[in-house]
Structure formats: structure tokens, C-alpha cells
Amino acid sequence: xxxxKWGFVGAGMIAKKALxxxxxxxxxxxxxxxxxxxxxxxxxxxxxxxxxxxxxxMFADPAVDGVYISLPNxxxxxxxxxxxxxxxxxxxxxxxxxxxxxxxxxxxVSEKMGVLFVEASWNRWHPRTQRVHEIVRSGKLGAIKRIxxxxxxxxxxxxxxxxxxxxxxxxxxxxxxxxxxxxxWLLDFPKVENxxxxxxxxxxxxxxxxxxxxxxxxxxxxTVASCNIPDSSWFIVEGEKxxxxxxxxxxxxxxxxxxxxxxEIDGVTTIENFRGCDPYQLMADAFAGRxxxxxxxxxxxxxxxxxxxxxxxSFALMKK
Numbered sequence: 001x002x003x004x005k006w007g008f009v010g011a012g013m014i015a016k017k018a019l020x021x022x023x024x025x026x027x028x029x030x031x032x033x034x035x036x037x038x039x040x041x042x043x044x045x046x047x048x049x050x051x052x053x054x055x056x057x058m059f060a061d062p063a064v065d066g067v068y069i070s071l072p073n074x075x076x077x078x079x080x081x082x083x084x085x086x087x088x089x090x091x092x093x094x095x096x097x098x099x100x101x102x103x104x105x106x107x108x109v110s111e112k113m114g115v116l117f118v119e120a121s122w123n124r125w126h127p128r129t130q131r132v133h134e135i136v137r138s139g140k141l142g143a144i145k146r147i148x149x150x151x152x153x154x155x156x157x158x159x160x161x162x163x164x165x166x167x168x169x170x171x172x173x174x175x176x177x178x179x180x181x182x183x184x185w186l187l188d189f190p191k192v193e194n195x196x197x198x199x200x201x202x203x204x205x206x207x208x209x210x211x212x213x214x215x216x217x218x219x220x221x222x223t224v225a226s227c228n229i230p231d232s233s234w235f236i237v238e239g240e241k242x243x244x245x246x247x248x249x250x251x252x253x254x255x256x257x258x259x260x261x262x263x264e265i266d267g268v269t270t271i272e273n274f275r276g277c278d279p280y281q282l283m284a285d286a287f288a289g290r291x292x293x294x295x296x297x298x299x300x301x302x303x304x305x306x307x308x309x310x311x312x313x314s315f316a317l318m319k320k
Contacts, residue, residue: 007030009055009079011041014093015070018255019120020045022280029288032065033058055079059086063150066291068120068284069093072161073168076103080117083219084109089116089291091284094177098168100308107301116291119304121177124185125282125297128259132237132244136186140265141239142186146220148236151179151252162227163204166244170206172311175225178252180212180314181307182235183221189306198212200228201257212314218315218318234282241266255279263298 006029008015023029028067033050035058036042042051047168052058059067061255065087069079077097077229084106096119110117136144143224152175156162164167172180185194192254193215209226237244242265242268254274261272289296 003027003292004029005063006030007032007058007061007067008034008042008070009036009058009067009083010044011038012070015068016045018280019068019070019284020090021199022220022278022284025278026281026285029287031063032063037304044212044266046202048167050253055077056082056086057086059083063069064088066116068289070134072164075167077106080106081109082113084113087113087115089287091118091120091287093120095119095168095173095308095311096304097308098173099318100305100312103305103308105302107305110301115118116287116298117301118287118298119177119307120283121299122279122283123178123254126218126254126259126274126279126280127277128246128254128261128272129279131261131272131274132246133186135238135244135258136239139189140241141237141244142241143269144219144237144239146222146224146238147183147186148234148238149179149182149251150232150234152176152224152226152232154228154230156208156227158204163202163206163257166206169204170210171208171225171227172210172212172314174309176210176212176314177307179225179233179235180210180223181310182252183214183216183219183223184306184310185303186217186237188258192216192313193261194308195310195313195317197314199318202228206234207318208312210318212310214310247271 034042034046035052067083068093195214198211202208233251234235235246245262247260259275
């Protein structure tokens with residue numbers, strides 16, 4: 001079977017440091033073309049492939065099987081819709097849209113065009129992440145009483161696009177798709193209740209630290225995302241019979257390095273070790289397989305919509 005031909009939209013840091021090496025190592029896909037308004041930057045990602053300075057021209061290229069979008073947040077939806085209307089499968093960086101209404105619009109286009117549309121929440125493909133979900137669903141921890149998550153880093157230059165409110169900046173859209181939403185997918189999306197939000201705003205107007213707490217049935221969920229707290233990344237699940245804890249301060253960003261999982265059940269603690277892997281490659285290859293009609297797991301759009309609804313409700317509380 002021919003390799004899956006990827007067209008990249010955007011040639012920034014994420015594309016260069018994450019998807020470019022992931023697909024370069026893949027036997028499933030290849031970087032066929034890059035579309036960027038900066039041709040020189042595009043060349044750093046596709047030195048042997050095609051370069052487009054017009055997105056629509058790349059979307060019109062019949063050889064492109066799927067498109068990966070890594071533009072600033074506010075541009076994800078309009079570009080994704082253009083690509084899907086051109087018949088391309090789309091893997092899009094998070095968040096898919098700036099609100100739930102936008103995500104619903106994109107879902108409608110995906111369904112109408114019969115193309116795959118997936119949010120690139122790469123950590124969801126990590127075997128350790130999937131193992132946590134498996135343990136919780138098995139019932140071995142008993143009823144889940146509390147889930148605590150955090151994903152933070154310390155400080156951003158004021159010129160960083162993540163702090164620009166005009167293009168969808170803010171920490172909830174940057175790290176929230178990891179830590180803030182983790183309890184939701186872990187417990188298979190029960191109703192969110194008792195939502196509360198504590199926010200520290202950057203002088204530019206976007207949120208730089210956001211603590212989002214809520215209940216899912218009888219489970220208390222405590223989450224934090226920040227670009228102004230020393231680096232941390234943890235995911236702790238506490239049940240009636242035991243707990244699960246991702247070690248190593250890399251719960252949401254374990255990439256090409258060994259990781260471990262601490263499991264305590266009925267007073268007995270075990271450590272499961274996971275070899276280093278590239279979840280970006282696992283994600284891209286699964287996407288390509290699913291786009292070609294396979295049964296590879298990809299994150300459903302219904303989950304992305306529930307995430308967007310939680311963000312909408314959180315932003316509404318920030319404004320009060």
C-alpha cells in the first residue's frame with residue numbers, strides 16, 4: 001500500500017518538533033507537502049517535498065490524502081473547514097474551535113463530506129494513558145472519589161502567541177485540553193456539575209493560570225493549567241479501593257522517554273513501566289489507518305465537543 005501523503009498547514013514549532021519527526025520515522029505516512037506563508041520556514045519541514053504558499057492550492061492537490069493543521073488557535077476552524085470541503089481528511093491541533101458552536105459546525109462539514117476530522121490530543125494515544133483508562137473502567141479501584149490533574153510551565157515571553165487574545169491565546173486553550181478535560185474522558189463523560197473557576201489573568205487579557213473544579217457524579221475533580229507555575233504534569237485518580245498515579249511529572253507530555261504508573265489496590269502497590277514511545281507517531285499512524293477504512297482508534301469528535309462545552313462554561317464563569 002502506498003504511504004499516506006500528508007499536507008502540513010503551518011510550519012511552526014509544534015509541526016517542526018513533533019509531527020515532522022513522528023511522520024519522518026513512520027512507515028505508514030510521509031510529508032508530501034507543506035503550506036505556509038513563509039516558504040523558507042516550510043522548507044525546514046519539507047526539504048524534499050512540495051511547498052505551497054497558498055493553502056487552497058495544497059487542498060486542491062489530489063495527491064494529498066490528509067492535512068495536519070498547526071496554526072494559531074483562532075485559525076483552526078476556518079482552515080479545517082476549507083480542507084474538509086476540498087475532500088481532505090484533517091488532523092487538527094487542539095482546540096478544534098474557539099467555542100462549541102464552531103466545533104458543531106466543523107462536525108457537520110466532516111459528516112457531510114465523509115472525511116475524518118480529529119483533534120490532535122496526542123497524549124491520548126500513549127499506552128500509559130490508555131492503561132489508566134483501562135484500570136478505571138475495570139472497577140478495580142472501586143468508585144472513583146477524586147481526580148487531580150495539573151499541567152503547568154513557568155513563564156512565557158510577552159510576544160508568545162499563547163498570550164495573544166486576538167488569535168485565541170490563553171492557557172485554558174493551550175494546556176486545558178490535557179489537564180482540564182482529563183477527568184471527563186476518564187469517566188466516560190458524565191454530566192458536569194458544581195463547576196467553579198479561579199483565574200489569574202495576564203496583563204494582555206488572557207488567562208495565564210486557570211483552576212477548574214467540578215463534580216462528575218460523586219467524583220470531585222480538581223484541575224489546573226498554567227504558564228506561570230513551575231513545571232508540573234501529574235494525573236492522580238483516587239478510588240474507594242485504591243489509586244493510580246502517573247509518575248515522573250510527565251502525565252501529559254511523556255514523549256520518547258520511559259514512563260511509569262503507580263497502582264495501589266487494597267494496600268498493595270505495583271509499578272508498571274512503559275518503554276519510551278512517540279505518541280505523535282502513534283496518533284498520526286492511527287489517523288492514516290482510520291482514514292483508509294481501518295479500525296484504528298482515533299479520538300471521537302463527540303469528545304472534542306464535550307471538551308468545548310466545558311471550556312465555554314469555564315470562560316463564562318471567568319467573565320462574571
